[in-house]
Amino acid sequence: MHIDMSYGSGGKQTTSLINEVFVKHFSNPVLQKMEDSAVLTVKEKIAFTTDSFVVTPMFFKGGDIGKVAVCGTVNDLLMMGANPKYLTAGFIIEEGASLTDLEHIAASMAAAAKEAGAQIVAGDTKVIEGKGGIYINTAGIGEIEREGISISACKEGDIILLSGNLGEHHTAIMSHRMEIENDIKSDCAPLKEIVMNLIMAGIDIHCMRDVTRGGLATVLNEVSASSSCKVEIEERALPVSPQVKGFCDILGLDPLYMANEGKLIAVVAQKDAKRALQIMKESRYGENAAVIGTIQAGSKVVMTTAFGGSRVIDVLYGEGLPRIC
Amino acid sequence: MHIDMSYGSGGKQTTSLINEVFVKHFSNPVLQKMEDSAVLTVKEKIAFTTDSFVVTPMFFKGGDIGKVAVCGTVNDLLMMGANPKYLTAGFIIEEGASLTDLEHIAASMAAAAKEAGAQIVAGDTKVIEGKGGIYINTAGIGEIEREGISISACKEGDIILLSGNLGEHHTAIMSHRMEIENDIKSDCAPLKEIVMNLIMAGIDIHCMRDVTRGGLATVLNEVSASSSCKVEIEERALPVSPQVKGFCDILGLDPLYMANEGKLIAVVAQKDAKRALQIMKESRYGENAAVIGTIQAGSKVVMTTAFGGSRVIDVLYGEGLPRIC
Secondary structure, eight states: OBOOGGGGSSSHHHHHHIIIIIIHHHOOHHHHTOOSSEEEEOOSEEEEEEEEEOOSSSEETTEEHHHHHHHHHHHHHHTTTEEEEEEEEEEEEETTOBHHHHHHHHHHHHHHHHHHTOEEEEEEEEEESSSSOEEEEEEEEEEESSOOOOTTOOOTTOEEEEOSOSSHHHHHHHHHHHTOOOOOOOOOOOOHHHHHHHHHTTOOEEEEEEOOTTHHHHHHHHHHHHHTOEEEEEGGGSOOOHHHHHHHHHHTOOGGGOOOSSOEEEEEOGGGHHHHHHHHHHSTTOTTOEEEEEEESSSSEEEEOTTSOEEEOOOOOTTSSTTOO | OBOOGGGGSSSHHHHHHIIIIIIHHHOOHHHHTOOSSEEEEOOSEEEEEEEEEOOSSSEETTEEHHHHHHHHHHHHHHTTTEEEEEEEEEEEEETTOBHHHHHHHHHHHHHHHHHHTOEEEEEEEEEESSSSOEEEEEEEEEEESSOOOOTTOOOTTOEEEEOSOSSHHHHHHHHHHHTOOOOOOOOOOOOHHHHHHHHHTTOOEEEEEEOOTTHHHHHHHHHHHHHTOEEEEEGGGSOOOHHHHHHHHHHTOOGGGOOOSSOEEEEEOGGGHHHHHHHHHHSTTOTTOEEEEEEESSSSEEEEOTTSOEEEOOOOOTTSSTTOO
16 A cells, blocks of 8 residues: 555545554554644643654664654753653655555654653644655654753863764665665664663763764764863774774774764763763663763864874764765 | 755754754744753643645745744644744755745744744754755644633534635645636634634633644534534535635635635634624634534534535545645
């Protein structure tokens, strides 16, 4: 079964698509009411965010567009110290898309939302001409568990931790497109356990950021610019798996600029750094966490290379890998 | 200037696009922080919704995709008795789209949000291959001003009001596509004034629904199904402008199935119907409001035709007009 333009009419076919795919997989009392909006009770302080997902291929090792669409928004909420509670899902579907694919995507969205403890409470479907592609927007609401976490709150002497190996999502997508056989899986994951464990342990977190499009280099430059500081990192300290390293060496890629979908940096007060690292390592998806650098007075992002030299790390220029998320 | 794939990288070009178009037009303190999520303070009871917009052409008489994208979500919040407060905007942009068009769209989103009293507090941009199209998702949060409004709350004896003329958005889009010259403008508008005036006046509103894709026929069928009731309407009572009526007569269209972007039905207690009609007529975008029918025991939607006959009105089958919103 394939989707045609009639599924976007707002009439009979739209209703059947909503009931047979979305309501079935996202099933919860709020969504089932089929009102124009979901009515919810929340805490007074919330985080609110959105992300659209256009990743191609839609299915890849370690995940699919549905899993990325939920994890991306869930992680953006977590980065502000918020516990993800409610999600919306907007689908833009190209004519010719397979209903079976759509069901798999909906199922994996439901699974990722469940792992993150969030409910998908509202949705929308549009159909456009095209070649069977599926685009997904998610928006999310989280309840703030810790206030004051901000990209502009990093201070001289703070320690930068990275939650795990770089470049796995990027490598998985690229391998699929280039038809290169390997076992590298996307790292796509909801980072709720790491974040909640850090907050619960009272770690003095100044900033968190998930390391997605643009890679670690771009994120660290955002930290440097927003907190008016120098970011110093050690190349030797950056966790990269031997498989991804091999892949990068052959293709001339730099893990610093590669996209991840289940990694974060946390900038924490020096006194808490050791404990934060331990907590990360003991949390799901954090086993390869590492201390990668420090915040200093000054500006720019500077890396001490494996050979002891030092180079300025700029943000990503140009197109990177199109449609990576 | 046109947008190419590099604008979707997450690096330098993405940042310049965000700053020069979105931050410029949506400007507000929350957005300017450029965090992963917006941090907000809200009332405990909120409404949360999402909608994606794929309307083609992107610019048409009476509005553009940006205006529709804001009004659609704002109206969905209002229909649940919520005052629209915060919006997110997710852009999926096809390579080749014009930066000037994107600026016009952003400016009209900002204007519509301002009229509705809402702020655009988070956004996202992706770039895909294609022919210069722009797709927009909006999600919104509103604070509930009146509880208990629901598609399933209609009761026998209730009166159904429609806020104005049918079919104008549909006709405007179709005229543009068919290159038919006329003065018919899309009715696209934020319906905040009508809704807040009804609530403030203490009208006993049982249900509200905006009349978009699928048209009035589809919305009334949703009322009938969700409230387990018969919906009776009078063809003579349906407000349709002479221009739209002429357009429909020539092309064999039925205003009952045509999309609107600035119309709502309100189902109110009989005792308040007269007052509700007066309030609608005195509110912005409500001057052509009319009482169009009643809620009865039973099932289905039945219309008394202009000739005194009676016919069952089903939901929209098939594709209607693709990409109407």
